[in-house]
Amino acid sequence: MWSSSSGYLVLFGVFLLATSLAAQKNTSNVVCYQGTWSTYRPGLGKFGVEDIDPFLCTHLIYAFLGIEETGQLRVIDAYLDLEDNSGRGNIKNFNALKLKNPTLKTLVAVGGWNEGSKKFSLVASDPAKRSRFIDDTVKFIQRHGFDGLDLDWEYPGQRHSLENDDDRTNYITFLKELKEGLQPFGFILTAAVGSAQFSAEISYDIPAIVPYLDLINVMAYDLHGPWDPVLGINAPLYGSKKDKSDATGRQQQLNVDAIVKYWLQAGAPAEKLVLGVPFYGRTFTLANAEDHELGSPHIGKGIAGKYSREPGVLGYNELCELMQQEDWTQKWEEEQNVPYAYKQRQWVGYEDVRSLSLKAQYVLEHQLGGIMIWSLESDDFRGTCGNQRYPLLHEINKVLFGSETPSGLTDESNEITESNEGYSCPADATEGYVRDPENCSKFYFCNDGITHSFECPSGLGFDPNTKSCNYLSSVNC
CATH class of the missing domain: 2.170.140 (Antimicrobial Protein, Tachycitin; Chain A)
Structure with a gap:
């Protein structure tokens, strides 16, 4: 070494x-988010920058910073993120991964589900606040060594009510001015966007936002969950015959294939469209232990993972450990190309190596810009369940690049003479x-x-x- x-x-x-x-001219991207709060998880679930393999992703996104109503950036966890006042300097360590792999791009994400939508709406509607946000963002990226910004506004025109707001139009202006502010420095601008047509068409004028984004990370997950009246899988690749019985047509839009085709037909260029996949499953509690097929009734959220500790959610690492310790029945849903599993009255629809391999093949077949992962800490990053760390991420790389990593090299490579x-x-x-x-x-x-x-x-x-x-x-x- x-x-x-x-x-x-x-x-x-x-x-x-x-x-x-x-070695390659493959333009596929593997965009990986790290939820930084995972460093506080207990036991084997604790995930820090030191657990990231910098050769498995083309882009790493640090999630999240917040946004103030004034347009200023907000550091959510200063002790973790920064070095001031004896802080842990997580951002410095995150960007230092580029010393190992200089082909890696790092971005900082602003927003996320918990940040809501209202503050974005207020900033996007005000020229002075937009200018302050752009100025703050450029300075932050320069100061800390990121390569760009990922805007994660969930979602324009939704989840809030403001008088005379016009988020759909203001979002375009916001992106345009952000691009103009970032471009002179060569900084990247990406966005995480809502997926299904009935939601996306509220938030986005797709042809109008495309020129300002380097990558469009489509969050094609959380398509089904305990909020639905019956069992459904988090991110099915294709729809099912049962979807056609929905008179509103919404169920037919809640699968990866329908989402990708909508975005392409609406004007998104394939090479900018990055398919978001989940490294976690959605859990349910069955109404009856004997009714465990798709479409069966349930009574709400299922068990929480012992690391993520959120009812209704199981990371792949949590689920694979459970399956080693407990007697779960595993099934494959042929129509939708995804697995599910159940044990007594607990049920989960999730992703595994097989389903993600099929999604990666879909990306290649449709010549999309790559795959986005939410999120690194939910893979089996320690290799607890098998002989390899990051089995899900490795499988995605194998399909997209014909190699275990985008560059064909690993942290253990040592071939310079x-x-x-x-x-x-x-x-x-x-x-x-x-x-x-x-x-x-x-x-x-x-x-x-x-x-x-x-x-x-x-x-x-x-x-x-x-x-x-x-x-x-x-x-x-």
Whole structure:
């Protein structure tokens, strides 16, 4: 393994970037949210930045910051997020993951379900408040080393009532001005959006928002849950025959296939559309232990997970542990391509390796922009239930990239060789990179008079501007 010194980490990162560029031109994205409150979970459920594998995602999103009615950003957990007053410096550690994998992009998410909708509505409707939010956001991203912003307003035009609000139009203006504020610095702008047509058409003028977003993360989950009168699965890939009996037509919209087709037909380009998948299931308590088929009655939320501790929700890690310890009956729903399980009067519809493999294949078939995960801490990140950490995330990568990771490399990769042939750093040389004067593919790292020699993979040259290997057509050789 490489030394943990910063110089070697950067060198290692350059190699990873070079290999990633050479090995693939696959444009799929794997966008991973971390719910930062999971660091407070008990026992094996405790999940911190140190548990993130930076090679399994193309984008990592730090969730969440809040928004004030004035337009200012709000740090929700200053002790965890920041270093001030002996804080834990979680944000610094999160962005330091890019030292290991410099192809990784990190974003900060503002909003989320618990932040509500009203404050966003107030800010979006006021030019001065929008300007304050944009200014605050740019400064925060610059100060902490993020690559961009994920706007998670749930949802424009919904969940609040304000006189004369026009969220659907104001959302467009908000995104336009955000993009104008972020673009000069090369910062990314993404958004988490509602999914099903009957909801999305209230919130979004899809053709109007597309130009301002780099990725559109469609939250195609929570399609069914204990709020429904009968049993339903969290995120079915396809609809069922029973859906057609709904006179309102809403049930026919509550599946991944219908959601994706709506967004595409409404004007979202496939390459920007990222399919959100859940790493958790929705639990129910059956009205009768014998009635456990889809569409059966229930009396409300089911059990909580021992880590997440929210009634009606089980993370995959919590469920797989339960299934090792208890006698659950596992079933596969053929029409909808998703699993469910039950034990006595407890019932859960969830995702597993098979269902997520099918969703990833769907993404490839429809040439979508990739997959978004909510959220990392609910995978079996410790490998408690099998021989591999992050089995769900690994399966998604296998399908999208033909590899266990987007770059084909892991944290354990160590294939850089060093030599001093051809060039020697002056004894008084400052630490940094030097490109070979005769061979654009060769470069050196000088450190205290010591020369470390490297070569970009075939077809790539060292770019002094980015200090990484790049396509020769982009390198001034």
